[in-house]
Amino acid sequence: MKMNVDNPWISKLIALFFAIVLFSFVTFENQSRNLSTDPTDGASITSSEVITNLPIDINIDRDNYFVSGIPETATIRLEGPQAILTQTLATQNFTIETPDLERLGPGSHTIELEAAGLSNQLNYSVMPSEVAVEIEEKRVEDHDVRIEFNESSHLAEGYRAQDTILSNETVTISGALSTMEQISDVMVVVMPEGSNITEDIEMTLNVLVLDETGDPLNVNISPQLIDVRIPVKGTQRTLPIVLEESGIPIEDYEYSLEVSQGEPENVTITGESDIIEELNNFVIEVDVSGITESTIRTIPLNHPDGITETNPRELDVLIRVNRVQNEEDNENDNESN
Template identity: 35%
Template sequence: MMKKFVEGPWLYRILALFLALLLFGYVNLDEINTTRQTNNNDTQMLATRAETVKVPLQINADTDRYFITGYPQKVKVKLSGPNALVTSAVNTLNFRIIGDLTKLGTGDHTVKLKQTGINKDIKVSIEPKTIKVHIEHKVTKQFPVQVNVKKENLAAGYSIGNPKLSQDVVEVSGAKSAVNAVSQVVATVDPDEGTKKDINEEVLLQAIDRNGKALNVLISPQTVNVKILVQMSKKTLPISLEKTGEKSGYHYSLTTETKSVTVYGGQTALTSMTSFPVSVDLSTITASTTKTVKLALPDNIYESDPNTIKVTINVTPNTTSDSTDLVETPAENGAAQDASRVTDASSSSSSQSSSQASSSKSSGASTAAKQ
């Protein structure tokens, strides 16, 4: 019985029916999903949506004649309406917000903002709705570029050469009052801490007044390329030979063919130096010779060129006389003269006493005779 069923047509009929049912279910399930997705899409398309975006503000004005300040660069725009339209507007931003100043002159003005390019089925709300602007006559002047380098960031002992600019003079445009207040246009170079390498960078320019305050003006070009040579500070100094350790009994004279030396170091140390002292040790020198002396670097001096010099040392013995005992010294000569004066005074006094005694005797004899 089972064998007949398996070999008979009923098995194939049942399998065919089962496969037909599966195919029917698959086809209808796909249609159901498609219908659901279509319905969802239609629902989304018909739904409303609100979205807020920031967009650039477009100013319509005669910018060749006037300079306008006070308005924001961007404004907020709230879009409300059908989901599809709002989504398209947000994704493409194919609309503009405009402040129309074409009919305005100099002075302060309040301007209502308008939109263009947004579908009429979308509700638009702009924030702010109005802007305040200040309009002045526009002027243009030329200014040289001044380079300001933060030298405190350089490595110790290093200094900078003269800056080289891609453009030495730039144009400054803006409101007449602002341009007239410009004191200088500066390119501030801020090197890395401990910089030893040459500087080569693009620097943003800034216009400042006498107090160093930045001004709201347009600079063309806005940047310049600055190249600065960074090197260790240097100074060329005459050499000053100094003797140390001279031996008694000898006379020394020093000469060198090297007349000057270039030293590198801190600017303050270099400024205080007027010559470079070279100390020559003579403690072991008793005959004329040539000696190579290494230059000793003072504080805050890091290198020298050259770092050694050759010094010629001439040595001559000191000579003394053997007959010094026969020569009267000034003190001995003075003492002899004083003794001579005492002797002469004593002789003179004795002579005077004898003369007075003789005179007294003669006078007495004469008196007696008269009596």
């Protein structure tokens, strides 16, 4: 039987059929999309996340064993339901850790890093997945700290370094037995900036633990940083004091200078050796400007070039004042007689 497609009713029926099919397809697609994006049904979404710089827990008795080869941090890739993953990222109540290394015992081993505390609905992979480690017996020792300082390269001429003062003269060192046996030197190197130093040196320095070739060793040091103080003193010499009048004296007055009773007759100076050796005495200038009667003045001791310190730093000087009578004064005195 031949269908008459020219019949308008048949054309309408065919159009209606395709419209129903198309409507059903679109409705099914929208329902599927709503189900997959419905926020209340997040467990149906699979997602992934990468977390970096996670510390690694080492499962071993660190008082008795020393482990080398384990990196400081690891990276983990998590995959699973979006809701579970979101909560895991928010709390981060999981850890990256090694297996029980004590069961392996001393020696070289290859281990796999593990994640602990994750939901069993999450899949994960740790990078690096495998780590080559060395497990050794641990040794703990105390060592004296040596100071290395080249004073000739840093101190000014005529200055010398005194005994160094350390915040810790000994440090505690721990490490693998085989490494500890290689310790040849425990030291700090004092390298201040600049040269011609005349003042005390104060620095905070790292403690170095070296083998006999001067290479650093993989050990733990406590404390790692220590404070170093090097007193710096110049050449000293004691010289007699010479008082010299300075300033503008008042006419018809004469002055005499002397060290006050109880004051030292000598001064100890510190400074460059070449300058000190040229001195035979220490001159102190006393300003008599405006003085008309005997008085005691405290004079600060100035530092000549090349001198950094004096002891004492100041001196009491007695200034005696006498009035000188001129001829006019004598004539007046005679007339009055």
